[in-house]
Amino acid sequence: MTAGAPVPGLALLSSEQMAELDRRTIEDAGVPGIALMEAAARACVDVLASRFQDRLRHGVSILCGPGNNGGDGLAIARLLAERGVEVRTLLLGDPRQMRGDAAVQVEQAQGAGLTLGSLEHPWSPGAMVVDALFGTGLSRPVEGLAAACIEQMVRARDNGAAILAVDIPSGISGTTGEALGPAVHADITVTFHAPKRGHFLYPGRERRGELLVADIGIPRGRWPELSQDAPRLVEGSTLSQRVPRGPQEGHKGTFGHVLVAAGGPGKAGAARLCAEGALRAGAGLVTLALPEALLPDSVAELAPEVMIERVPGTPNGCFGPTSVRPLLELAHSRQALAIGPGIGTATETIQAVLNVLEKINIPHVVDADALNCLAIGGIPKHGGGAARVLTPHPGEMRRLLPGSEAERLGDRLASVRQLAREAGGIALLKGASTLVADTSGEAWVNTTGNPGMATAGSGDVLTGMIGALLARGLSGAEAATTGALWHGLAGDQAALQHGEPSMLASNILAHLGSAWLAAHEGRVPAATGFIPLPGEQAP
Template sequence: VAARYLARAGVKVELFLLARDERYSGDAAVNLKILRHMGFPLRHILEEGDLEGFRTAIARTGLVIDALLGTGTRGEPRGLYAPVIEEINQAQAPVFAVDIPSGVDANSGAVHGVSIKAQRTVTFALPKRGLYLFPGAACVGELKIVDIGIPRQLTADSSITENLITAQMVRDNLPARPLNSHKGSFGRALIIAGSPGMSGAAALAARAALQGGAGLVYAATAASLRPVLEAKLVEAIALGLPETEGGGLISSRAVPQILDFLQNCSALAVGPGLPPGKETLALLQELLPSCPVPVVVDAGALAALAAQTLLLRQACFTPVVTPHPGEMAALCQSTSKAVQQNRIALAAEKAEEWKAVVVLKGAYTVIALPTGEIYINPIATPALATAGTGDLLTGLIAAQLSQGLEPSLAAICSTYIHGLAGLLAAEKGERGITAAQIADYIPRAFSKVESS
């Protein structure tokens, strides 16, 4: 089809087929017959000797369109497909892939042997999960999803449980900002965070909560660290909590004070900069079952929970957990490699087991709900691969929770805004961007979504 339309537009096209005409069926056979009827020159690659002509052709072409293998292909490219893919990858011309780069598993993103490395991929009707899972995702290039006329009642089938987060989805669910509002209208978020050397994590989370729209943000840390944290904060309020005898670590004795303070709050974030030790676990053991507001759990709090993950099921509200692959590995008694190879299934399994919203961070963050639904963030940038960006996400989620969004929507909206802020910051260059710089782009990310 592409060859026919390009030729009709006056483009010189050379079409290579890796199977005899009689091997094609369905729409492919119909369109091949049309090309034959038009007298379109077709060339076959059926044996190794045919590769030389193909090699000569791609050396002089300005564009290669890859439609070798489709979404139903599994395993390593066989026969002459592998050397043809290698020749295309060595060519100087840009490569556009149709539906999915040949050699990438559409379900898992696995690459067995070789695959096309495209500069752009145009996929049809609905995104394929393999386009967002590595290593296949690295072969996609710029991705565009196009409508090809598939009836909406099919693409909107309720049996489809995996979803791509869109700007419209986020825009339609962001908390309202009425004209006659005041700071109390947008909730109060409490962030329990920080330890010696890690007060920056608390400050970043608090900053993101404010930039995420929370009306008031309180950052609570060990009493001796309060002056340090207060020096880093301008708009957020620093609170001091009872600490361990050695000093610097929040004690589980702080729980009554925290619970009392939460009576005037609408969301809790716990974990940024906390140590992953017994004291943090003791804090969570008392806090989670009694917490009167929705909670997001991150970083040191997650590491502490690795010894007792089912504590998450005792939370009064569905908790949001935000592990990166290393933290997820610890929570699952696994390895980071195993987590990355099984991101969607593992996140879904643990969301059900923990009765939590699982935000598995990384390029193309996966969000799994305890109901079985999956949401994938289509935004990825190396600019987010720097210390402190996870603290920003925690603060953003706390902000949306504080404004009344249910945990699943708070995670979905925050993850998208977080990714978009990173993408906007990366316009200055992906190298050397810091979490604080990305935080500056959070308001712009909201604005971009709301005007889309």
């Protein structure tokens, strides 16, 4: 992949985008809605038969809501009954009130001899439950009987039942992933045509279990404008594409030289992790710039491959106004700058950071205390056209966007897009499902990582990695998305060896090589599985 090329990825649709796709498929492409519903039901039945065969011998409870998701559930019940499975079909509300294709499914279920029970009466879930209460269109809080049914499904799973969710676990927003009251925790979710944002934003990502995407006959690629603003997935295969094996004639200059400006009193470890992260992510050369008054023994255990440059600073060992010119001179012969870990937020340091970022003309990644400096002093414009990547965690994001409506509402996707616009570069918002956005609003969702990575120094490693990827020639979006993916893969491997509670940032650093190998050997599982139409291949 060349620098500046579009970052690919599977589009994550909003509920509104999916509803419009359904409408156009039915009205413009002439595919009957009932045919889409039948295809969705067949996909779910095939998953039940292949994954839960032993449980189906004891019957299945299918909970159907009042809308099209409930219609899917009724079709699933009928198809399972045709296979000889004992089906308990339970409806939320009066079946006579169902409309459209869902009403057709009521007639077909009754015609097939199914008894349609009511969730208003006591019911027992059994060992296998199909959740077809609410689909991705849910936008209001779940209350009353619906909430009670969801809570009973949650208890049933806690007691050993398995749950297949149709489209999305009931109670989860298909657009934001937030829980609109109590929410089902599924073992597996079968969604249709494309994954939705709510499948990859928390808590939806945790609640949906394994995700399968079924082709139900909606034309692919016919209305590309509907997914133009959809965030995209970043998956394991992109690592091997963007960080390939080097050319046999390559040398250390081939892979770029990173300048790391990091460290301060008591925080030299941040500088070490950042510099070594750059080395482990493939930079040919790494120079660590340190304030000259910083004690020498603070980096005594630094990897010997890292070069050190001492620059003037404050008497207590921080960067200051006298650091600016030497840092810019060092940057002139490097391909990327990583700035921020451990530098502090003294007044002199804030001035230095603002000055450097205003004048820097090479790709740069800004993290940690450098972000806090920007939150205090403002984000300077940069006119050189070089890539800029900002990598805040949620606390830093709140300080960078004070009073933001998106931050107030907890809308992570809107927040990361806003920061990218205001910073004039790439924004990467750390956390569960790390998000990346560019100035145009294009966004990506990372699929790797685990809670054990919420540990001191983890972000410093990522900063160095992004610096290395920028130095290797990747665009800002490529470096940010690839760095987040690779960092998360290494974290997942570290968790397997050390356990999430015991993970250290240095463990993530140590697993970067094995994570790269796993990606190149095709050992990174896909974020979603695909169920093609009969006789066709998965995309």
